[in-house]
Amino acid sequence: MSDEKTGQPGTSGGTARKHTALPKAQILIEALPWLTRHNGKVVVIKFGGNAMIDEDLKAAFAQDVVFLRQAGLKPVVVHGGGPQINAQLDKQGLVSEFKAGLRVTTPEAMDVVRMVLAGHVQRELVGLLNQHGPLAVGMTGEDARTIIASKHSPEIDGEVIDIGRVGEITSIDTGAIEALLEDGRIPVISSIAGSADDHHVYNVNADTAAAALAAALGAETLMVLTDVEGLYADWPHSDEVISKLTVSELEKLLPELSSGMVPKMEGCLHAVRNGVNTARVLDGRVQHSILLEIFTDSGIGTMVVPDHQSGGTR
Numbered sequence: 001m002s003d004e005k006t007g008q009p010g011t012s013g014g015t016a017r018k019h020t021a022l023p024k025a026q027i028l029i030e031a032l033p034w035l036t037r038h039n040g041k042v043v044v045i046k047f048g049g050n051a052m053i054d055e056d057l058k059a060a061f062a063q064d065v066v067f068l069r070q071a072g073l074k075p076v077v078v079h080g081g082g083p084q085i086n087a088q089l090d091k092q093g094l095v096s097e098f099k100a101g102l103r104v105t106t107p108e109a110m111d112v113v114r115m116v117l118a119g120h121v122q123r124e125l126v127g128l129l130n131q132h133g134p135l136a137v138g139m140t141g142e143d144a145r146t147i148i149a150s151k152h153s154p155e156i157d158g159e160v161i162d163i164g165r166v167g168e169i170t171s172i173d174t175g176a177i178e179a180l181l182e183d184g185r186i187p188v189i190s191s192i193a194g195s196a197d198d199h200h201v202y203n204v205n206a207d208t209a210a211a212a213l214a215a216a217l218g219a220e221t222l223m224v225l226t227d228v229e230g231l232y233a234d235w236p237h238s239d240e241v242i243s244k245l246t247v248s249e250l251e252k253l254l255p256e257l258s259s260g261m262v263p264k265m266e267g268c269l270h271a272v273r274n275g276v277n278t279a280r281v282l283d284g285r286v287q288h289s290i291l292l293e294i295f296t297d298s299g300i301g302t303m304v305v306p307d308h309q310s311g312g313t314r
């Protein structure tokens, strides 16, 4: 007798069949505790502009997000696009300058930021996600007055500086996002905010926007994909990644951090302090980094946890 599907000799003799797919089943089972814990939970994923440069990475990112959705989670994507904004400003002969880690945003630059984030980057991500079904809906913080900001005036060396149309988030209304999630959709959100009087739009750092949304949505996890392995203990002198740290440990470390890591880690701190269970910084240059984080017991990248979860392995 032969097996109907394979035409191979059958197992009616009582010997167990050798299943070549067994390792795949074991990998799925390894993810089961994570998937069970996160079932029905909101996961906010920030996709950084630097991790968005490679076509294969973008397609793999979309697959991971759709996988989470089909596995019963509620993913919300918040995206950046710093390098893409730089390229467009360059093309238009506009200078781009960063102060206190934030783009000095003139009214002309604000038009470019809005066009690139909402018109290009967001559209592309929505398109990639929708290759898997009618799932993704793009919006900016302006839509349904989801993110409201006021002018942000940071201090450098004790002096208040003017960085133009950069916003500091003052309130979040999660209604529109929750309606989309309830409908089984994947919201894809550009980090642009409206103003309380509806007369202005503001440029908000995408890490900051993702963290604020994660806290407001009561997300289980915030995942921040970037272009390094995680938070390096002694950057740029060493590439030893801190795999887990508590909010108190992170608070002590913050003054030593520089450049793009500052809004990322401040965001992780804000999210975990405001009820998000874990915040993770993952290497977006690695294909399927989201699934790798879930499908490996030890996880990859850096994980920030509340103080009461200190100790132990990941």
Ligand SMILES: Nc1ncnc2c1ncn2[C@@H]1O[C@H](COP(=O)(O)OP(=O)(O)O)[C@@H](O)[C@H]1O
Binding pocket: 047, 048, 049, 050, 051, 080, 082, 207, 225, 226, 227, 228, 230, 231, 232, 233, 234, 235, 257, 258, 259, 260, 261, 262
């Ligand atoms: N302690 C640190 N660990 C890792 N990266 C750091 C650290 N301090 C500063 N950085 C810098 O932060 C960058 C990530 O931020 P950013 O360029 O804004 O990424 P994204 O576009 O993903 O938001 C890294 O590429 C690295 O140059």
Ligand SMILES: CC(=O)N[C@@H](CCC(=O)OP(=O)(O)O)C(=O)O
Binding pocket: 047, 048, 049, 050, 079, 080, 081, 082, 083, 085, 101, 102, 103, 113, 166, 167, 191, 203, 204, 205, 206, 207
């Ligand atoms: C105020 C401010 O700096 N806004 C950012 C928004 C995009 C962003 O944060 O993109 P990444 O995540 O790719 O860095 C900017 O204009 O570049």
